[in-house]
Amino acid sequence: MQLVSDVILEDRAQLAPTHEAVYPSLSGFELWDPNAWTSGHPHEFFRQMRETAPVMWSKADAKRAGFWSVTRYEDIKTVELASDVFSSERGSINMFVMPRREWKPKKLIPAAFNSIINLDQPHHMEMRIQQKDYFIPRFVAELSQRVEAKVDQLLDDMERQGPVVDFVSLFSQELPLFTLCEMLGVDEVDRPKIIKWMHYLELANQYFVSPWPLLTRRPWFPLKFFHYVNQMFDYGERVMADRRENPRQDLMTAIANTRMAGKPLPQEYLDGSWLLIIFAGNDTTRNSLSGTIRLLTQFPEQRARVLAEPDLIPRMSHEAIRMISPVQHMRRTALEDTELNGQRIAKDEKVILWYPAANRDPDTFANPDMFDLDRENFDRHVAFGHGPHKCLGQKIALMQLQTAFRKILERFPDIAWTGKQSIAPNTLVHGVSSLEVALYGLGKARPSQVAVKAVAAE
Structure with missing residues (x-):
């Protein structure tokens, strides 16, 4: 099977489009710069783009190719459905593809390209079908029982450390990694390593696109980053080899034994496939969990409705994902003039x-800026994408959100965001790296009966 990394389109300097731009190029926000995203989505800038420049030429820096920015709902659906014209494989989903001479760490960059999310048809569907058993409703229902138990444990931990805690470190970064490790079949002893590796990989986008702000804060980052990346790939090769020799009932086994055109996947696709599951499932769910807490605080009347009618939680989860949009963008590359x-x-x-x-x-x-549980088309959002590449793990993500908020609101009905948060510099995902919450409401102490229980538990 041909590697995407062998034929991928490398970036080149391109400040102007080939064909004359019909719409103006607006200024005021550098879409390509990770450091511009630390205040969240630029909704006002997006509004201007939708109204006056829905297909807008956006410049990058002098070394990279500019790109067409698409902001209207119907235009994005058009692109997603025309996968024979707008390719995922030609240039990957990444905004930039650096020249091969700059591909370091050696295994990480190809792994980012060689996975199902970067494949066009027919290879994309052939691989998707072989992994689908771990995303169907029956498996999701079975997995939800383990997720429920984990949620209870995490809420116990938050209660002990409350009344004011960082929701990200104690809950939203823990739950999706637990769920993904359960799906993949990562042994308990290896899970702390996964958490550490993900922390460093989450900073990779900033390191490769705009490194100096990161290096100013963490001058030692490159040394540790390369060390942990090598450690991670050694682990992946070892586990994949074991799953071929000793198969289990887990997603890692399904990946290891996937065949394309009758042949086993090369190691480059094995590396990319299991890392994609960790990345895609972790970032989206983590940031949706954190973002929903924010929304419930900002829209108290909608929180009151959910508390009165818990059956609204599935609808709330979709509406929250629409507003949060944890995946900020995907890239396609034109296969022909269009x-x-x-x-x-x-x-x-x-x-x-x-x-x-x-x-x-x-x-x-x-x-659209209202968090509205009465919205008729609440589930028509494109937060999971659209068309053939629509997120394979969307049922897993929604199950976690619904399970989490059913239990969170039962236990902490007044939980509130204090207004303190930090958002990672990242163009690909809305990365909420910390979110301070008051478990019993703003300015409220822990109830005495809960405090006694918590002290006894300690």
């Missing part, structure tokens, strides 16, 4: 799909 909303796009030019903009498009969602 046109989108009156704009000519040349072969090999990049098209970036901005999901937060589409999910607040007023032509699709009335009063």
Whole structure:
């Protein structure tokens, strides 16, 4: 099977589009710069783009190719459905593909390209079908029992450390990694390593695109980063080899034994496949959990409705994901000269799909900035993508959100965001790296009966 990394389109300097831009290029926000995203989604900038420049040429720095930014809901659906024109494979989902001479660490960059999310048809569907058993409703229902027990444990930990805690470190970063490790079949002894590796990989986007702010804070980062990446790939090779020799009932075994055109996957695809599951499932669910706490604080009347009617939690989960849009963008690359909303796009030019903009498009969602549990089309968002590449793990993500908030609101009905948070510099995901919450409401102490229980437990 041909490796995506062998044929992928490398970035080149391109400040202007091949064909004349129909719409103006707006200034005021550097979409390509990770450091611009630390205040959250630029919703006002996206509004201007939707209204005046829905297919807008966006410059990057002098060394990288600019790209077409797409912000309207219907335009994004058009691109997602035309996978024969707008390729995931030609340039990957990454906004930039650095020249091969800069591919360091040696195994990490190819692994980012050689996975199902970067494949076009027919290979994408062939691989997807072989892994689907770990995403179907029957498996999700079985997994939910283990997730429920983990949620109870995490809430116990939060209660002991309350009344004010960091929701990310104690809950939202823990639950999705637990769930993914259960799915993959990662042994308990290895799970602390996964957490450490993910911490360093989450900083990779900033390190490769705009390294100096990170190096100013963490001058030792490159040394540790390369060490942990090598450690991670050694682990993956060892586990995949074992799953081929000693198969288990887990997703890692399904990946290890996937065959394409009758042949086993090469190691590069094995590396990319299990890392994709960790990345995709961790970031999206973690940030959706944190973002939903924010929304419940910002829209207290909607929280009151959910408390009165817990059956609204599935609807709330979709509406929260629409507003949070944890995946900020995906990239497609034109396989031929084409046109989108009156704009000519040349072969090999990049098209970036901005999901937060589409999910607040007023032509699709009335009063899009409102967290509204009565919204009729609450589940029409594109937070999970659209078309053939729609997220395979969406049922897993929704199960975790619904399980978590059913139990959180039972136990801490007044839980509130204090207003303190930090958002990681990342163009790909809305990375909430800390979120301070008051478990019993702003300014409220822990109830005495809970305090006695917590002290006894300690």
